Amino acid sequence: MLASDLSLRTVDVTRYVAPLREGGSLPALVEADDGFLYVVKFRGAGQGPKALVAELIVGELARALGMKLPELVFIRLNEAFGRTEPDEEIQDLLRASTGLNLALHYLARAxxxxxxxxxxxxxxxxxxxxxxxxxxxxxxxxxxxxxxxxxxxxxxxxxxxxxxxxxxxxxxxxxxxxxxxxxxxxxxxxxxxxxxxxxxxxxxxxxxxxxxxxxxxxxxxxxxxxxxxxxxxxxxxxxxxxxxxxxxxxxxxxxxxxxxxxxx
Incomplete structure (x- = not known):
């Protein structure tokens, strides 16, 4: 792999589909403006942005080593999503995560x-x-x-x-x-x-x-x-x-x- 080939796409959240409560950091399934579904890891979750840093670095190390990993993308979250979510815990998380987050391409039926x-x-x-x-x-x-x-x-x-x-x-x-x-x-x-x-x-x-x-x-x-x-x-x-x-x-x-x- 050439170092010059490394880059991540950036997409925008268009629809909040569902929380994935099996994770302690409350990741969520969302749809983005490219039409694909993603699992979002939120910067406002308990471990903060450092968890996203680890997710990105280790994920791309795995890819550099030839292992399979869903595509990682930067995903932008508009502050409007925090205003419309009825669950208060999720609402707080979304508000704290306005801006740039990290997401993995959703592998349907995995x-x-x-x-x-x-x-x-x-x-x-x-x-x-x-x-x-x-x-x-x-x-x-x-x-x-x-x-x-x-x-x-x-x-x-x-x-x-x-x-x-x-x-x-x-x-x-x-x-x-x-x-x-x-x-x-x-x-x-x-x-x-x-x-x-x-x-x-x-x-x-x-x-x-x-x-x-x-x-x-x-x-x-x-x-x-x-x-x-x-x-x-x-x-x-x-x-x-x-x-x-x-x-x-x-x-x-x-x-x-x-x-x-x-x-x-």
């Missing part, structure tokens, strides 16, 4: 991945585990797989819980010692991930500094709200964090392999 029913090949399982270890994604467990089956293929969704350290101190990206990721032991695909060493080499080759910078550059200024830091400084922090994780990838690969051996 089903939730069930590890007891569907087998994933070792390479793909290893790719997903590697991505989630790289980005500290705690939300891909048997209880909540955040994986869909669509047209008999595995699709990744919902990465807002990844990069969770950006919710901590302002210098969250400056840690030099490789950060442990013990939650990998709960990863739904870990028992199948027998090719982590191979996908580690491939992942490091694909996620070049240029690709990382191009992905992070997609994050809008209005989502980067840390005080005393410019949006560009905040983007630099994400690039620094990801580069540090890639340099130390052997550490989290060993951690994942040890957790897998304990399971099998």
């Amino acid at each position: 089903s939730t991945f069930d590890p007891l029913v569907t087998t994933v090949d070792a390479r793909l399982a290893s790719q997903v585990v590697w991505l989630d270890a790289l980005t500290l994604n705690v939300d891909r467990t048997a209880r909540n797989t955040n994986l869909l089956l669509w047209n008999k293929e595995l699709w990744l969704i919902d990465h807002g819980a990844a990069l969770y350290v950006h919710h901590t101190a302002p210098n969250w990206a400056e840690q030099t010692k490789p950060r442990a990721f013990p939650q990998v032991k709960d990863h739904v695909l870990l028992p199948l991930a027998s090719e982590l060493a191979a996908v580690d080499a491939e992942g490091r080759a694909r996620l070049t500094p240029d690709v990382l910078r191009a992905i992070v550059a997609l994050v809008p200024d209005e989502w980067l709200l840390e005080p005393d830091r410019t949006p560009e400084q905040q983007r630099d922090a994400y690039v620094q964090f990801l580069q540090n994780r890639l340099v130390a990838s052997e550490t989290f690969v060993q951690e994942a392999n040890a957790a897998r051996e304990a399971l099998i």
